Amino acid sequence: MTGFSFTVRATDGAARLGEFQTPHGVVQTPAFMPVGTQGAVKAIRQRDVEETGAEIILANTYHLLLRPGDELIARRGGLHRFIGWARPILTDSGGFQVFSLAQRRVITEEGADFQSHLDGSRYLLTPERATDIQARLGSDVAMVLDECLALPATRDEVASSMTRSIRWADRCRRRLESLRSGPVDGVDVTNRGQAQFGIIQGGVFQDLRNESADATSAIGFEGYAIGGLSVGEPIEEMYAVTEATSRRLPANRPRYLMGAGTPQDLVECVARGIDMFDCVLPTRNARNGQLFTSEGRINIGNARYAEDDGPLDSQCGCYTCRHHSRAYLRHLFMAGEMSAGALNTLHNLSFYLDTMRRIRDAIAFRTFDSFRQGFLRSASRLSVD
């Protein structure tokens, strides 16, 4: 069983080219992780996800806990076997979904007590339980349980929540160490090489971010995530916090910016030292007909595409762009065909994964800065139509 390791192979400014090793293979960084909330990237199949070039996907602990249940998945041999995906998987801890989806939640020092948004049944998610659930799922990277705050929040609220998240991170780590050191009753660990990442909180207060980064690093994780950004703050603030927090984190561990972002965000945050990203934007927008292209975003439902025989993106080599015209994609979208969702998702994810490949190439050739400038120029050439 191979565990987790991370290597930085080249840098260009703060941008880093690297790779991390997991029990299910290598992931090249900077990496984008398509979101497969319920153990499936929406609208497409595992084979399609592989074809986009994705080397790792994200699955949501909250959703899988509620349905079909972590113990059922453990009995299937873990999430990889259950969903038929042989490459790496990262699971979030459920903290953000408890905050954004669950009903009647009560957060105490012990953990989060909430009701399922599906059927109202009660759950208690503690740091220990979040760790156990992810051990049963057997993801390659597990995340600590953190507390997510309703915004706007005062500095005191952010500080108090951040320090609680540090205490929870410590409890998550201790629980993982127990699970690693031997059998724990009732917890069927399905991936012995699972890594665990800490999460830095602190809102837009950089001193709080620094405190969180230092304390979380002191606990010692295989990687570090920046949470609580991309939640509505001005973009320049997001970039500034990312830059300063990233710099504060251990250089020999991967840095993961949670929940970001637009293609521009990926480029801008790689420039600030980020190695990993996840976001629902490419998949959710695809189902709504908003498509990313090398010349900017387009809404495929727009009447101007009704007789457009060209591909969605002449720079793209995905199945959708190789086989279909904008006119046909518009027709499928307007007609409400499920295949519109599939073809659009395939393209948007391909665009994201292709962007990551280009970012990695640019770092390798030490041309990242000129790539970045060119990318931002062409992406802004077309506004959303």
Add this chain to the structure above:
Amino acid sequence: MTGFSFTVRATDGAARLGEFQTPHGVVQTPAFMPVGTQGAVKAIRQRDVEETGAEIILANTYHLLLRPGDELIARRGGLHRFIGWARPILTDSGGFQVFSLAQRRVITEEGADFQSHLDGSRYLLTPERATDIQARLGSDVAMVLDECLALPATRDEVASSMTRSIRWADRCRRRLESLRSGPVDGVDVTNRGQAQFGIIQGGVFQDLRNESADATSAIGFEGYAIGGLSVGEPIEEMYAVTEATSRRLPANRPRYLMGAGTPQDLVECVARGIDMFDCVLPTRNARNGQLFTSEGRINIGNARYAEDDGPLDSQCGCYTCRHHSRAYLRHLFMAGEMSAGALNTLHNLSFYLDTMRRIRDAIAFRTFDSFRQGFLRSASRLSVD
């Protein structure tokens, strides 16, 4: 430009093994045509349809007329180019959908006047216009416009509708001959080798069926369809009418049973001389979680599959059965994932197309009768759960 030709290569009882040639390639018969109503087989992509082994798909003239419009499709170079499907396509004439979907329809000798079910706009579908529309779509096989009757209907109503359908068939054929003999103003013919099939009506009255078969054959078409069955009549009546009508039709032309049916119907009607089938059953049932297997139908949402690690059908080699367990397919279905529709559709169509392959092999080896008995035995082993 190759036109249409049909060859019977072997027979076993009334069952026939053959092939027909079209401008977009050869179709082996007996053939099943997946339904791609709006120019797309629901939930899956053209590549997936090809992978099931389908050599021809059906598209609906009514739907494409309403959206995106036959003239728009002609400007794209025809339906094949528009939808990115290089193999043969059969289009129905729109008659059945005018009957089943359109609003405020008024049928006269001239044609069918109706309102779109999408936006209420008015259309007049005459035999000539149905022929023109299909010429613009450029399908490989066009169907004549026939009148479909509300059931139950008296013998007189069926007789009068059947004779009108003969007159309409004659008008369709004459229009096609005009289109073939030279340019017709306003009709951009996108497939010069298009064939046209007549449709036999007459309900369950065999003497009316015979009259329709004789008169329609006398007009002379490249193939003949049996319409107005699979609409609620007892199955033995459907089989009896199919058998007698099939026998009445020219032996050197393909025979197409419209809208049928279950896997058992395919086997039973091949045994009665049918060469072509189309049906929404495999695709529609797939989206509803009802799956066809070599041991009968199953409802994948059933709780008994929650921890079933076996494939949907151990006899099936489709993507779904090769990659996923019943437990995962149930999870996707219960979670409302779009990919459930895609994976289920892929399997059900694969089951249908595989059944057709086994039928053709059995005819070639003159073992069709024992195949038929074995098939019906195993298909009835499991009732729907």
